[in-house]
Amino acid sequence: MYRIDFNKLRFLVCDDNAHMRRILRTLLHSFGAREVYESEDGATALEMFSHYVPDIVITDWSMPIFDGLELAQMIRQPEANGNPYAPIIMLTGHSEKRRVTMARDAGVTEFLVKPISAKALYQRIMNVVANPRPFIKTKNYFGPDRRRNASSSHVGPERRVGGQMEVMQQPSLIDKARIPG
Amino acid sequence: MAKAKPPTVQIKAFSDHHVITQPNPLRNVVRYVDNDDEDDPVARAEQALADLSGEFDNWMVAECERLAAAYTAMTDSQFSAASRDELFRAAHDIKGEAATFGYPTAAAAAESLCRIIEHAPSLAAVPGDLVKHHIDAIQAIVREQNSIQRMGVAGELSKRLRNVADEYLTAVNQDRPEHLEAVLAPSIVPGD
Numbered sequence: 001m002y003r004i005d006f007n008k009l010r011f012l013v014c015d016d017n018a019h020m021r022r023i024l025r026t027l028l029h030s031f032g033a034r035e036v037y038e039s040e041d042g043a044t045a046l047e048m049f050s051h052y053v054p055d056i057v058i059t060d061w062s063m064p065i066f067d068g069l070e071l072a073q074m075i076r077q078p079e080a081n082g083n084p085y086a087p088i089i090m091l092t093g094h095s096e097k098r099r100v101t102m103a104r105d106a107g108v109t110e111f112l113v114k115p116i117s118a119k120a121l122y123q124r125i126m127n128v129v130a131n132p133r134p135f136i137k138t139k140n141y142f143g144p145d146r147r148r149n150a151s152s153s154h155v156g157p158e159r160r161v162g163g164q165m166e167v168m169q170q171p172s173l174i175d176k177a178r179i180p181g
Numbered sequence: 182m183a184k185a186k187p188p189t190v191q192i193k194a195f196s197d198h199h200v201i202t203q204p205n206p207l208r209n210v211v212r213y214v215d216n217d218d219e220d221d222p223v224a225r226a227e228q229a230l231a232d233l234s235g236e237f238d239n240w241m242v243a244e245c246e247r248l249a250a251a252y253t254a255m256t257d258s259q260f261s262a263a264s265r266d267e268l269f270r271a272a273h274d275i276k277g278e279a280a281t282f283g284y285p286t287a288a289a290a291a292e293s294l295c296r297i298i299e300h301a302p303s304l305a306a307v308p309g310d311l312v313k314h315h316i317d318a319i320q321a322i323v324r325e326q327n328s329i330q331r332m333g334v335a336g337e338l339s340k341r342l343r344n345v346a347d348e349y350l351t352a353v354n355q356d357r358p359e360h361l362e363a364v365l366a367p368s369i370v371p372g373d
Binding site for chain 1 (some may be wrong): 186197198199200201202203205207208209210211212213214215216218222223225226227228229230233235240242244266269270273274276277278279280281288292295303363366368
């Protein structure tokens with residue numbers, strides 16, 4: 001079986017709620033992480049993202065002024081400072097399908113619905129570490145490949161042309177969100 | 182890991198998109214261990230969370246106080262957008278955290294309150310009792326956890342609040358299809 005050397009990973013946690021930050025910090029340190037940087041709003045998180053260059057970002061959605069969705073959109077700027085390919089795990093109380101779709105379209109890598117559990121968080125981290133997806137750049141999207149299976153049933157106007165080789169065999173973000181944290 | 186030299190990025194161009202693949206920059210973080218390896222990071226984290234749980238009751242009380250203060254601020258400010266947003270965040274935090282803190286029925290009542298704030302056409306027009314009853318219920322569930330949880334009252338209280346809230350939201354959103362669809366959509370999380 002595979003394990004993650006958490007002591008080699010640098011995390012940025014963004015949540016406006018101090019209790020949730022404490023829980024996340026506790027879980028990550030227990031996994032073995034040493035470098036866990038914390039922010040209570042999206043703007044500060046973006047500054048810390050550029051400064052510390054974290055390997056993985058874990059962010060809440062609902063925050064004052066500059067929320068987690070906007071943070072994801074700012075990180076996923078191909079020309080921006082920092083690492084625009086950094087995995088982003090959205091950890092949120094939102095559990096509606098349209099929210100998952102919005103997060104996916106903002107470039108979020110993994111979606112985790114609160115309440116949080118150690119197991120679900122570990123699994124999401126393992127997935128972004130061990131199974132990174134290719135990135136797709138279109139005129140209006142830059143982020144991890146949103147195709148998670150080989151289905152060709154989607155006939156909408158945004159279906160991109162060609163590139164079958166990059167289709168990933170993974171559960172969709174919505175399927176993953178169905179599993180509570 | 183973060184200081185490692187960035188790996189080479191491969192870019193394949195198609196007619197309307199590019200596929201960008203980089204060698205996994207975190208590949209050195211994963212290692213193989215024998216199946217009989219006794220180190221279990223998840224169990225370790227669960228134990229750490231259990232060790233922290235002595236704080237949860239006080240945290241839940243603090244979250245309830247924040248919710249009540251947000252409601253007072255909202256009514257005092259004549260339902261300003263900023264105060265409405267703070268009420269939503271306070272309720273939404275309880276929705277996300279209360280189950281972890283041992284108060285799952287408070288989370289359910291908080292979710293119902295979030296739906297009212299998010300989908301009511303005007304929060305000022307929502308019957309005052311509806312919002313207040315949600316806040317009172319969340320506080321009562323936390324305050325009287327041992328007694329009402331044991332009697333099964335907390336779950337029934339949350340369920341009834343949700344039914345009343347959904348009935349109201351369905352009625353007032355008949356001309357707002359996107360909100361009506363969201364109100365009537367089943368949760369993607371099983372058991373909700």
